[in-house]
Amino acid sequence: MDEIFDESHYFVCSGGLKPASMKSNQNIVKREDGKYYLTEYSLKCYAIDFSCKWVALLYAIVAAALALLLSCPAGWVLLAAIIGAGVGAALGAAMCGDMAAIMRVWVAIKTDAQLGEHNAVANKPGVHMICNAFSGQITYVPNVKSEFHALVLFAGNTLMTGLEGFMYVYAFRGAGMLITKPLQFFANFGVNYLKTVSVAGFAGRTVFGAWGGFSAYSNSSTEGFHAEEVFTDAGKSFGFAEMAAYHAVTERDPQSIALLLSLGGIPAGRNSKDANGLADVKAQGNAAVDSWKNAGEKVANELIKAKNAARDFRERLKSQKKGNGAHEKSVYETKALENDYIGEELGEGWVEPFGTKVKYLSAAEKAPYELFVKDGKIVDAKGNLYDTKNAGTAHSGKGKSIFVMDENGRIYASKTHAVGEFHHSSLGGGKPVAGAGEIVVDNGKVTEISNRSGHYQPDQRTNAQVLEELKSREVDITDIKIEGY
DSSP states (O other), X not given: OOOBOBTTOEEEETTBSSOEEBOOOSOOSBOTTSOBXXXXXXXXXXXSOOOBHHHHHHHHHHHHHHHHHTTOOHHHHHXXXXXXXXHHHHHHHHHTSGGGGGGEEESOEEEEEEETTEEEEXXXXXXXXXXXXXXXXXXXXXXXXXXXXXXXXXXXHHHHHHHHHHHHXXXXXHHHHHHHOHHHHHHHHHHHHHHHTSHHHHXXXXXXXXXXXXXXXXXXXXXXXXXXXXXXXXXXXXXXXXXXXXXXXXXXXXXXXXXXXXXHHSOOSGGGOOOOHHHHHHHHHHHHHHHHHHHHHHHHHHHHHHHHHHHXXXXXXXXXXXXXXXXXXXXXXXXXXXXXXXXXGGTOGGGGGGTOOOOOOOHHHHGGGEEEEXXXXXXXXXXXXXXXXXOEETTTEETOEEEEEOTTSOEEEESOOBTTTBOHHHXXXXXXXXXEEEEEEETTEEEEEEOOOTTTOOOHHHHHHHHHHHHHTTOOOTTOEEEOO
């Protein structure tokens, strides 16, 4: 037997923005939850009606066009389009309310089930109601079960309508540019498309994809989560530009063509100007590549931090004494910072005449500077063989890195050494260290170590501690040259 609709069921209109539930209009056959069954004369909606999308789109286009005519930047044009869509959606809900009920006709009538004097309406395959105002087709959406869900869809659909109005306005501008300024059109197109493949662009695509999947789930004609349906629509929304190109070529789809024209119509240069030829396209391409490179470095640094945190936790577990609880235990003897350098991180003391401050690295900031040992070779935090050929120190010039070793044997090195700004104390965070000086590494092989550090002025014992740590990590120390003051 077909399911008879009641006031708890939600429907969506092909030309609407919001799912809505219908009023019974007669108090016959009340359900346990207080809802009544629907009949062929149940044509009015509860709460906010479907809201006419075409009214919202018209207002979005008008608002965006006015903003463009006033020479507003693209961002302001987009904002105007969204506000216009919001106003149009509110007006559309009022116009599409009880006044539109006279234009609706149920087509899913169940003639063998009467409620009072009228036939019931039931869930049959296909369209359930028709609105003759804009030839809208109204169907049942079983996955929408609350007004909150309906309002979320209403808000999202209104936002998307604003974006659509924005697109049509710039599509009109793009069409004109394609005829009069084709080179500038294609420059805008190239820059705008490249923006969509940057890290920020992929974040935006992800939002579109998530919304596409959510809409597919919400508007499904069958109850439940259908993975293929949801992920297909999510993928299409994620690849909106590529899908538009495909449909524009294969189907000559007007909306897809408009989207492509808008990419060429939206100013892509600086200060809301049109892109300046191939130079801007190339610059945006490099920016897109850099954005992914920077994102990759951030991820790598976060992984390094996580690795170091796990290592610290392991060291604390190793240093745990029975009955006393876990505590930090120094493996090596340390040397404190010399008094002459106290306050340098605040710009006080010896750096005051320079007007600079010495940077003290936090534990997280030190992570990229840490050196590790892999197969007897020194590698950096990213796992690459460490080499000091392009390094340099204030003491000895090129070919050496400054380094420190903390009390637990962690070694940090920097290929740069800036007087008054970055020193051994930077790597040590101003804390006592178990080793400090300069190190020479040739493609992962340590060839020389010294204790040259004015900030810590360590003695020769520190060299022995550093060598001891390297040896414990299976580094061949036989041919390492030892230098000192």
